[in-house]
Amino acid sequence: MGASDQEDRLYWNRFRNGEEVAFAWIYQRFVRVLYSYGMKINRDSTVVEDAIQDLFTDLWRTRSQLAEAKSVRFYLFRSLRRKIHRSLRPEDEYTKPFNPEADYEQPTLDSVEADIISEEEIEIQTTQLKSWLTCLPARQYEALLLRYYQDFSYSEIAAIMNISEQGARNVIQKALHTLRRLAFMVCLLGIGWGLKFFYS
The missing domain is CATH 1.10.1740.10 (RNA polymerase sigma factor, region 2, helix turn helix motif)
Structure with missing residues (x-):
């Protein structure tokens, strides 16, 4: 602890x-x-x-x-x-789209990005990641927030969201799959970057 x-x-x-x-x-x-x-x-x-x-x-x-x-x-x-x-x-429930830019306190991305990008790319990739997050369904975005920005365990996420632990894992995996597809599309355009976080 x-x-x-x-x-x-x-x-x-x-x-x-x-x-x-x-x-x-x-x-x-x-x-x-x-x-x-x-x-x-x-x-x-x-x-x-x-x-x-x-x-x-x-x-x-x-x-x-x-x-x-x-x-x-x-x-x-x-x-x-x-x-x-x-x-x-x-x-x-879950009808209004999320807009991370409008949050009262934006969760830090430093802990996530430190593992996947070099210092000179942080600003560009932070903007790109925020853009991608807005494409996720609200439930997936919430689960991803709890897991990677608030560092809750899968069991804690399940309890918070009132779903099974396997359900929490499934929601997060779907969100990561969506982000990987977006990253792949960006790579095809020649502006991709390493995404070790998405495969962790």
Whole structure:
């Protein structure tokens, strides 16, 4: 377990014991990334903001009943996703296209690109990757985000998205297959580049 996870758990337990400073720390640490993730699920900022407010209100109200969290980040992501989806009509789910450029906090691409490109190509390829991501179906994009940008395991992604672990693997593999096809098309045009990430 990383140092940041240990620190999260420390503040989580202090918050469970009623410490307001610890609660504020958790809010400040996660509110931006939760908003960014929420906007991937629903493009209505009001829905996302209300869901985050409800989430933290419920956390404080039920703090004494909460269990220890093995991963605070996982708990918050899963809880927010449930709140957002409960507020949607079935036909509204995954109907709005994603636009990474419009996110409140764009997830970093550095950890992904460091393995596949040289320093001088980062700017060009970051732009290309963002463009390709917008071509993915919303569900595939969400799964890819959770796996490669938030570093969740397949089992955690399955729990967050309320699907089986094999289902999570399948969704991600479909997304990577789509990206590989796009990369191959670019290579045919003579402007391709190495894609070790897509084959990892």
